[in-house]
Amino acid sequence: MASQRTVAADALARNQVSRAGRPASAPRMGYSAQPSPLRSKDLPLDTVLIGDCIAAMNALPASSVDCVFADPPYNLQLGDAGLLRPDQSRVDAVDDDWDKFASFPAYDAFTREWLAAARRVMKPNATLWVIGSYHNIFRVGSALQDLGYWILNDIVWRKANPMPNFRGKRFTNAHETLIWASRSADSKGYTFHYDALKGGNEDLQMRSDWFIPLCTGDERLKDEEGRKVHPTQKPEALLARTLLAATNPGDVVLDPFFGTGTTGAVAKRLGRRFIGIERDPGYAAAARERIAGVETLSQAALLVAPTKRAEPRVPFLSVIEAGLVQAGETLCDERGRFRATVRPDGQLDNGLVVGSIHKIGALVQGLPACNGWTFWHAERGGRKTCIDAFRTEIRATMAGA
Ligand SMILES: C[S@@+](CC[C@H](N)C(=O)[O-])C[C@H]1O[C@@H](n2cnc3c(N)ncnc32)[C@H](O)[C@@H]1O
Secondary structure, three states: OOOOOOHHHHHHHHOOOOOOOOOOOOOOOOOOOOOOOOOHHHOOOOEEEEOOHHHHHHOOOOOOEEEEEEOOOOOOOOOOOOOEOOOOOEOOOOOOHHHOOOOHHHHHHHHHHHHHHHHHHEEEEEEEEEEEOOOOHHHHHHHHHHOOOEEEEEEEEEEOOOOOOOOOOOOOOOEEEEEEEEOOOOOOOOOOOHHHHHHOOOOOOOOOEEEEOOOOHHHOOEOOOOOEOOOOOOOHHHHHHHHHHHOOOOOEEEEOOOOOOHHHHHHHHOOOEEEEEEOOHHHHHHHHHHHHOOOOOOHHHHOOOOOHHHOOOOOHHHHHHOOOOOOOOEEEOOOOOOEEEEOOOOOEEOOOOEEOHHHHHHHHHOOOOOOHHHHOEEEEOOEEEEOHHHHHHHHHHHHHO
């Protein structure tokens, strides 16, 4: 994936800003020399645009990206003294100009502007991730809701190795929060790979608290003097989980606060396309170099397994019609506690009630619901075989046909 710049990208680059602020000649929205908005097919894919993200997003076509991952300034408000350890040494904290805002209203205005710009470029079924800390995430959350986004989850990223609270006056700040939101309450069909995440979590539903280490070791970009290239480089594992959950291979992921390009590096590795926007040319250069060294995983590794819900429905009657289970045969649960007889119409009879595999499964256990496919078993070659195996066989035949 080449980092080729388009006309729009070049126009944006002409308006490069310094680390300390926006170009003096340009207002925040709509540069004077701004190109007319692009068409979707001209999207600047796999490119790092240098400039203010609001203007850059306003120059992109509406409804053109599948996912937004945003790691905006947190407005940490550290003050001029910075953060000191008990021995008075300075903590390497985020005191960069890009993280400073004059007031909460100024931060709120900025937040609303970039969230509105991001919402315009999102496809109707796209979702947005925003990461933040207690300093900003509540403000971001309320702006999101005011703008019409619909919050799907808040994820707690529990840090495996958080920085201690040096003054001992508060709890160790050991997590950050990611908000995951759809474009609106009635957005339909957003991507969520429920089954893949569950499969990777030893068949337990993936929860909203993620335990992931900070970005350290070889992954952390350092300059020749061994200093961090970026103060807030995010761990690739965090990005990988968000993109695996909410995007498909080939999807376009937009990151308006690209920094050193963690989103781009992970997107490329996972076979997704990216658009990065970063106003600091130094960070953008580091991101480009980093991404150039990333290899995309093989297509086979990236194939998304079909979700259970997307698989064709198979009635239990089809299993009987295919001769995989016989009418009159007795089924039982895995531990052999409950039995029922298969009827020729595809229902089960437990001697008292006749009903579907699900209904009789629930009834014999005294439960409100039951997945009959995984509950009932048939005796095959002296072993209990789950009837779901027969459904899988039928689905394989359907796929072949
Ligand atoms: C929290 S950092 C993102 C770090 C990134 N996730 C990474 O892993 O390297 C925020 C970045 O947004 C950039 N930034 C701040 N305001 C911006 C704006 N208005 N437009 C574009 N970039 C901006 C900063 O220069 C900084 O690199």
